[in-house]
Amino acid sequence: ARIQFLEAFEKIRDNFHRTFSMYFEGGEADLSLQENEDPLEAKIEIYARPPGKRNQALKQLSGGEKALTAIALLFAIYLVKPSPFCILDEVDAPLDDANIKRFSTVLSKFAEDTQFIVVTHNKDTMKSAGTLYGVTMEEVGVSKIVSVNLN
Amino acid sequence: ARIQFLEAFEKIRDNFHRTFSMYFEGGEADLSLQENEDPLEAKIEIYARPPGKRNQALKQLSGGEKALTAIALLFAIYLVKPSPFCILDEVDAPLDDANIKRFSTVLSKFAEDTQFIVVTHNKDTMKSAGTLYGVTMEEVGVSKIVSVNLN
Amino acid sequence: MYLSKLEIFGFKSFATKTVVPLRPGITSIVGPNGCGKTNIVDAIRWVLGEQRTSMLRTEKMQDIIFNGSKNRKRLNYAEVSLTLHNNKGILPVEYTDVVITRRLYRDGDSEYLLNKNVVRLKDINDLFMDTGMGPDAYSVIELKMVDDLLSEDPVERRKLFEEAA
Amino acid sequence: MYLSKLEIFGFKSFATKTVVPLRPGITSIVGPNGCGKTNIVDAIRWVLGEQRTSMLRTEKMQDIIFNGSKNRKRLNYAEVSLTLHNNKGILPVEYTDVVITRRLYRDGDSEYLLNKNVVRLKDINDLFMDTGMGPDAYSVIELKMVDDLLSEDPVERRKLFEEAA
Numbered sequence A, B: 001a002r003i004q005f006l007e008a009f010e011k012i013r014d015n016f017h018r019t020f021s022m023y024f025e026g027g028e029a030d031l032s033l034q035e036n037e038d039p040l041e042a043k044i045e046i047y048a049r050p051p052g053k054r055n056q057a058l059k060q061l062s063g064g065e066k067a068l069t070a071i072a073l074l075f076a077i078y079l080v081k082p083s084p085f086c087i088l089d090e091v092d093a094p095l096d097d098a099n100i101k102r103f104s105t106v107l108s109k110f111a112e113d114t115q116f117i118v119v120t121h122n123k124d125t126m127k128s129a130g131t132l133y134g135v136t137m138e139e140v141g142v143s144k145i146v147s148v149n150l151n
Numbered sequence C, D: 001m002y003l004s005k006l007e008i009f010g011f012k013s014f015a016t017k018t019v020v021p022l023r024p025g026i027t028s029i030v031g032p033n034g035c036g037k038t039n040i041v042d043a044i045r046w047v048l049g050e051q052r053t054s055m056l057r058t059e060k061m062q063d064i065i066f067n068g069s070k071n072r073k074r075l076n077y078a079e080v081s082l083t084l085h086n087n088k089g090i091l092p093v094e095y096t097d098v099v100i101t102r103r104l105y106r107d108g109d110s111e112y113l114l115n116k117n118v119v120r121l122k123d124i125n126d127l128f129m130d131t132g133m134g135p136d137a138y139s140v141i142e143l144k145m146v147d148d149l150l151s152e153d154p155v156e157r158r159k160l161f162e163e164a165a
């Protein structure tokens, strides 16, 4: 179990370097296990530095930087054992317009091998979807789904 | 201290009835103290029913309904001892377009007596502001503030 | 493999039978606050075997059954079916289309079906073993997880890493 | 009463002296992710006497001092001044304009000033007693509070109610 965990951890680390710079178009990120601890018990430390910024604690990242870092890490984990589908529920809410565009571009790259279901209020994120469904409550308290034409 | 708390609690409750239906344009909300407990120790229960929905636990509200309920409650508390200023940091992120409009309308009403500083990414919320400032990092890692013309 | 159809009846705010065809690539779900978008996400978690009421935002499991509205009485059961198109043979069955169904009655009775045959939850979990599916963490990502993942509390973080190992 | 001016120097990402004139009504602050919007909110909490590093997103208080960037060395102190226009006489002083200043040096030394006179933190807190200002909860509302307020944990909720009593 220990070897298996360490192997997966190293893969996630490699992926995180890559996904972080895909999302932030630069910068650097890393993962490390607490020193002198048994890998199966050790804390996992996250290090993230957006492009142009100095080294700083994770706490000092802004709301949007944290959301993008978490999405990059979740994708790094996902790439180790890719699931055939992935659901994202309003993860784009804290992002500004430029980061939404980056998020959509990276999503489209991953969408070649994975099916995504993305719940969003953001019009730019909707544009990157192949299929669009609207949920309404015409009858109070009862949900209905309608297919929406993207144009 | 007990009488003071109960008086404030009753005022907050009255306000909450009003602010909730201002934000949701209908529905009902209430606050109650746990039975048979000392008011200074009792839990505060929140009841919220958006317009057209049946009675339900707070847990079952959607992300946007929860955000709007919390904003209505915070305003109900605020009205008991109004502070001369109030800062809102991206509280409009989970709201859809219709709720953003309602949020801005109610905000403009309160702005007659209170100064608001609103951090947002949403273009409709920006429109309701009298003064608009943009924050940039032209020089990497260093923030500057510029005044933005609304038109 | 991809999800090709979702059918919901009586689950949370879906009082009428709702069929959602799904395709590979990106599908976006939009709509006003409180209209039922996250209920669709909950329906998918539930049919894949989710047992934790905290992940479904309810007190007890029966709360997922349609509870009535202004003009409709509450229903007695909820049923969700998910069709998986097994084109890459990822699931260890000989069918190309695998339909998973979960039902819950108000009296607490529950059933799982695989291509219309009654099975146990264990059979569904075995089916998904090592495919990355199943009700666990990283196939559903929501904003609240962002704080958990980056928070000081390493327990939540380890869970996600161990899931992938 | 309203805030009429905010001056920031050396606080978090504000390496150069920044002056923000403020007016009654609604002022909106916009900008890309990570540019420094919430740092402005932190500067206001800080100058009003905030002592909890958790509310300022730092490990220790010195972390609020500009820490350097690609082209600039770190600074040795941070200073924030807030001008309050006391037109309704809410603050128990005879001036119409009240300027509160807070300074922190890297060696940990800190100073509070009221209209350029050195005072203690206790004097600032006394000034705000019962005005609804001060570093406490309900004059700053952020999205994370939404979960705290509606969560099952009643302690957080009581705190807000007691603040208002």
Ligand SMILES: Nc1ncnc2c1ncn2[C@@H]1O[C@H](COP(=O)(O)OP(=O)(O)OP(=O)(O)O)[C@@H](O)[C@H]1O
Binding pocket: A141, B053, B054, B056, B060, B061, B062, B063, B064, B065, B094, C011, C012, C013, C031, C032, C033, C034, C035, C036, C037, C038, C039, C040, C063, C064, C065, C066, C067, C068
């Ligand atoms: N068992 C149930 N019976 C009927 N309605 C229910 C049931 N459980 C939840 N609901 C309703 O579903 C609504 C919440 O839906 P949901 O969380 O999917 O909204 P959403 O579309 O995700 O909104 P948001 O954009 O705000 O996140 C609640 O208002 C609640 O009334």
Ligand SMILES: Nc1ncnc2c1ncn2[C@@H]1O[C@H](COP(=O)(O)OP(=O)(O)OP(=O)(O)O)[C@@H](O)[C@H]1O
Binding pocket: A053, A054, A056, A060, A061, A062, A063, A064, A065, A094, B141, D011, D012, D013, D031, D032, D033, D034, D035, D036, D037, D038, D039, D040, D063, D064, D065, D066, D067, D068
């Ligand atoms: N002491 C410091 N010295 C220099 N820079 C700092 C310091 N503390 C924080 N920062 C910088 O401030 C940035 C965060 O700014 P802030 O949280 O205000 O962003 P924001 O505009 O609110 O963004 P968002 O829209 O994502 O919420 C961090 O990226 C960090 O680099």
Ligand SMILES: [Mg+2]
Binding pocket: B062, B063, B064, C037, C038
């Ligand atoms: Mg939702």
Ligand SMILES: [Mg+2]
Binding pocket: A062, A063, A064, D037, D038
């Ligand atoms: Mg921010």
